[in-house]
Amino acid sequence: MSVDAATVKRVAHLSRIAVDDADVPKLQGELNAILGFVEQLNEVDVSGVEPMTSVTPMVMKKRQDIVNDGEIASEIVANAPASEDDYFMVPKVIE
């Protein structure tokens, strides 16, 4: 399979990465090189094979459903590019 220019733009948008139209052909070539490389997986007979879900089989430990952290709002927003009163600030979302 290979991607066309429209697919590159669609994937860029799904990835939330702005791509200039002028950069699409180069990106398309690079993505197709990678997709061409992974094509060899089609040679493998995978019928009846379970997909891997955990590389090291183990029972997932559960934690107690209790509060063990908190009251650190100012630490959480400390690295935000914009914050006010311990809230993250974003451009207006609702008209």
Next chain:
Amino acid sequence: MFSDIPVTDLTRLTLTEAREGLKAKQFSATELAKAHIAAVEQARALNAYVLETPEHALKQAAASDEKLAKGDAGPLEGLPLGIKDLFATKGVRTTACSRILGNFVPPYESTVSSQLWRDGAVMLGKLNNDEFAMGSSNESSAFGPVVNPWRRAQSSAKLVPGGSSGGSAAAVAAHLCLAATATDTGGSIRQPAAFTGTVGIKPTYGRCSRWGIIAYASSLDQAGPIGKTVRDCAVMLRSMAGHDPKDTTCVDRPVPDYEASVGRSVKGMRIGIPKEYRLEGLNAEIDALWQQGIDWLKAAGAEIVEISLPHAKYALPAYYIVAPAEASSNLARYDGVRYGLREQGRDIVEMYEKTRAAGFGAEVRRRIMIGTYVLSSGYYDAYYLRAQKVRTLLKRDFEQVYDQGIDAVLTPATPSSAFGIGEQGSSDPVEMYLNDVFTVTVNMAGLPGISVPAGLDSQGLPLGLQLIGRPFDEETLFSLGQVIEEAAGRFPVGERWWA
């Protein structure tokens, strides 16, 4: 034995030699830290450190000196280390060498690094790496490439140290720290170790906590050390490993005294040689090195057995589906809202798109887009699901080999020695990916793997051999690695041309 060593040469010690020197009071932790701080300052041309923390180091060293005086020393007391910039360090800028994290200062410490400080280690600074650990040459870092302290004979051309843990490997090779933390998703510890004449081990998936390590591909990422010797790596791993309730994939099993396995006899061990690794066009020098490794292990009493890993050749293509898929999900968090860079947009979506376009480098953008594509509606089964099935087959290959009584598998670490900065991957990203062809199988199967320097090529550059072990049997790798180290000798960088 160290009393006549001038302070400036303390950096030449191995981690374990320095440990003994401190214990015997031949020098102080402060002297050891100062020697390293000076070496780091003189080596800025290598670009191994992206942040130097000399004041922090001296404070920790002073505390270590007190503990050493009281006889209350931890296993790493007073030993100066470098920390890959992928590990969150409390109050110390951590960026994964990406513009998108900007001046992120974590209010928390990664579990692995916190265990190093618990055991008395000293932090010299944060080490360069490929952006978000995506790369095999350290050229994708937002801080620019790291320069390998090794150069070709009669040449001053700048070579890459490998990646993604290029800063870690270069710093250890150039004596800018006694050992370093690193991470390995497809070969990012073992390949740079091979390129710099250092030792690196990626432990079994789940051996070290991933908590506080900036995520790339969560089902593959593992932390491990890069050190000057096999023994140094054994000492480091003991402190780095161990259960952590904050990472549900981190196993709850005791951490062995890995150092005790260094020097243990390998007599009677069965070593598998996978015929599928004899790639068409395999570099003759690499092939000869591999044969040399076989001969060394045979001479130490191990039995050599030809084995088959029929799906090994599919590990790399499967990796380039699984890893980007996980990366596209993990890196969704960099949205210009909670930390790091923000570019302004007319609305929130444009803000996201502009921020991520400006903040991520080309390789990271490519991998996010590939990952998004293979997970997108209509393509998931053809790519992602198939790759995960191939992964099951690959793991089964190894299980069958180990069921036959094989103790470890010996392979070359890399298909070549270090290459020049700017030499690979500029026209075709896959060219760079092929660097990990021998190492990536190990991550896909969750196994431990160690890279040990084993010789120099005709250009005078180091080459490494890789040993792959059974799950959670790092001890066997340390025993076998020591045999190779003793047979091959160590490979210190000759000339400090950068100072």
